[in-house]
Amino acid sequence: MILIEGLPEEVFQHLIRPTSLRSRIWKHFLGVYHVSANEYVHLIKKGKSCVYDKVRNDTFRTLATDKKFLERVNEEMLIRVLNALAWKMKSFSACENQSITYVQGMNVLAAPFLFTMSEIDAFFSFATFIQTCCPLYVTPTLxxxxxxxxxxxxxxxxxxxxxxxxxxxxxxxxxxxxxxxxxxxxxxxxxxxxxxxxxxxxxxxxxxxxxxxxxxxxxxxxxxxxxxxxxxxxxxxxxxxxxxxxxxxxxxxxxxxxxxxxxxxxxxxxxxxxxxxxxxxxxxx
CATH class of the missing domain: 1.10.472.80 (Ypt/Rab-GAP domain of gyp1p, domain 3)
Structure with a gap:
């Protein structure tokens, strides 16, 4: 359907959106069938990660000319997702012996997830995407x-x-x-x-x-x-x-x-x- 027709258009009028068809399909493609609010809150409560300043240097520029994006995704959401991801990647990198960290450009990669999904779904989908689809894209040397x-x-x-x-x-x-x-x-x-x-x-x-x-x-x-x-x-x-x-x-x-x-x-x-x-x-x- 995606190749031949594309997904049907969905229109959301409010910042807090219902679960969209695209959201469900992206999660299915990524194998994200469970999200944990407790885990996400725990990562947020850890506070500023070692890359927090780098994150803050990028988030305010993210799709800065796209009015629809800015209406639905505020900078604080991006900061929370990217900072929490840095904490999650730190433990993942240690377990998998891979050097995954925050790099410039990850803020733009996170943007479509936050635009399409709730913040928690976006976090776990983005984390899975980074870990399984393109981990070498976010090494320190890219x-x-x-x-x-x-x-x-x-x-x-x-x-x-x-x-x-x-x-x-x-x-x-x-x-x-x-x-x-x-x-x-x-x-x-x-x-x-x-x-x-x-x-x-x-x-x-x-x-x-x-x-x-x-x-x-x-x-x-x-x-x-x-x-x-x-x-x-x-x-x-x-x-x-x-x-x-x-x-x-x-x-x-x-x-x-x-x-x-x-x-x-x-x-x-x-x-x-x-x-x-x-x-x-x-x-x-």
């Missing part, structure tokens, strides 16, 4: 994000050599123009309503597809980029997101990616071994 950016270059070179070579001639690699889009799963590109539709797709089929979604956006603005003397000016503010167009093109692009490269794409948000595999793939080319 390891998974940088894997994704390298994979974006590799995929674009295969999918659209002319566009890739043109951007390369302008010294533009994905590391330069696509960091925000990869790190936030396109949540930094308005409007938020379209971001939610794109996330329906990513949560249903895999967040790794975000790399191809970014490429789809590039291809959709291909003519403008190829004609531009300074394509970075266009890439600095991507055109407004059209989820349906991006999803339809992404599905087509998937079929054109070699199996070995696609395997790396699938694993890059959570598997550290992708780094060496990617080096070997590049050498063989």
């Amino acid at each position: 390891q998974g994000v940088h894997f994704g950016l390298k994979l974006l270059d590799q995929c674009l070179q295969i999918l659209d050599p002319k566009l890739f070579n043109y951007l390369k001639s302008k010294n533009l690699t994905a590391e330069i123009y696509a960091l925000s889009s990869v790190l936030t799963l396109c949540a930094c590109t308005p409007p938020l309503e379209q971001v939610l539709k794109l996330w329906d797709f990513l949560l249903a089929y895999g967040v790794h597809l975000n790399i191809l979604c970014v490429i789809a956006q590039l291809i959709l603005m291909r003519d403008q980029l190829l004609e531009a003397q300074s394509p970075m000016k266009l890439l600095r503010t991507m055109p407004e997101l059209n989820a349906k167009s991006v999803i339809n093109l992404t599905v087509q692009l998937v079929q054109q990616i070699p199996d070995k490269l696609y395997d790396l794409l699938v694993r890059h948000p959570f598997d550290p071994s992708v780094e060496n595999a990617l080096k070997n793939f590049t050498k063989k080319k």
Whole structure:
């Protein structure tokens, strides 16, 4: 249904919203079937985490130009969720021997959850999302994000050599123009309503597809980029997101990616071994 028709529109008039269909579906995709108010309150009562100041430096900027978001999600909600998550991640990192922490951009990743769900549901869904879908995206070095950016270059070179070579001639690699889009799963590109539709797709089929979604956006603005003397000016503010167009093109692009490269794409948000595999793939080319 998400791929063919998309979820039906839901309109909420108030800050305190009933449980939405999207909320229930996202929780199902993430395997979030139980939330604990006691655990959340306990984490909040722990007070300021070691990254509290970093959180406060980012939260006031979160989707600051989106009036609908600001009407439904206040800064205090974001602060509570992100600070509580820092405490939860501290214990998770110790148990799993992974270095997961608060990094810049997590505030934008949390935003769609808080816009769609109650605060408690958003907290547990976001925590599960970080732990299971893209733990390497929130390491101190953004390891998974940088894997994704390298994979974006590799995929674009295969999918659209002319566009890739043109951007390369302008010294533009994905590391330069696509960091925000990869790190936030396109949540930094308005409007938020379209971001939610794109996330329906990513949560249903895999967040790794975000790399191809970014490429789809590039291809959709291909003519403008190829004609531009300074394509970075266009890439600095991507055109407004059209989820349906991006999803339809992404599905087509998937079929054109070699199996070995696609395997790396699938694993890059959570598997550290992708780094060496990617080096070997590049050498063989």
